[in-house]
Amino acid sequence: KAGVTQTPRYLIKTRGQQVTLSCSPISGHRSVSWYQQTPGQGLQFLFEYFSETQRNKGNFPGRFSGRQFSNSRSEMNVSTLELGDSALYLCASSPWDSPTDTQYFGPGTRLTVL
Amino acid sequence: AQTVTQSQPEMSVQEAETVTLSCTYDTSESDYYLFWYKQPPSRQMILVIRQEAYKQQNATENRFSVNFQKAAKSFSLKISDSQLGDAAMYFCAYRRRIQGAQKLVFGQGTRLTINP
Secondary structure, eight states: OOOOEEEOSEEEEOTTOOEEEEEEOOTTOOEEEEEEEETTTEEEEEEEEETTEEEEEOSOOTTEEEEEOTTSOEEEEEOSOOGGGOEEEEEEEESSSOTTOOOEEOOOEEEEEO | OOEEEOOOSEEEEETTSOEEEOOEEEOSOSSEEEEEEEEOTTOOOEEEEEEETTOOSOOEETTEEEEEETTTTEEEEEEOSOOGGGOEEEEEEEEEOSTTOOOOEEOOOEEEEEEO
């Protein structure tokens, strides 16, 4: 089975722009979570989707949004980019909705905001 | 809110020796999962080992084992016979064991260097 894929792998934007990142989960996985990784704040949970519904959201401003499609692929969008949004964005997928599920991570998208 | 603390920002070990990475956590819940993830320079987060809080037996995966002390809220990772490929950032993580709770709470990480 192919692993979690994220596109693009690298992205450079300027302040004020918006960006969309994509995550394709492992085939058959229905839950997708997003994390932001920065040197200062570490790994922080952004949000989680299951069956096209956002179930959990981290403590991020409304500029960060996401969605999930019927094929479980997910996108996250950041509007009005700020310098502090520069980070590695990781997505993770898990099979179902079971507490025993393990999450599998993608390689990440490195976003640089100039 | 749950928190995870890794008090060792960096560790180094000689190849073939044993190293232990520390992790403590804080939670008011009794049922949860604990994880160790490895992040090599490629940035791909890889699951190393998982521990269910309701299990008293410590988890092991080949050269990797944990020392889970529930009362002390401690969860350390022992790597035996260290190999050059073990060099990476290691993150301890917590997750609630309830339906729909996929959120992982991570520690700040420990950078492990393997000296040849």
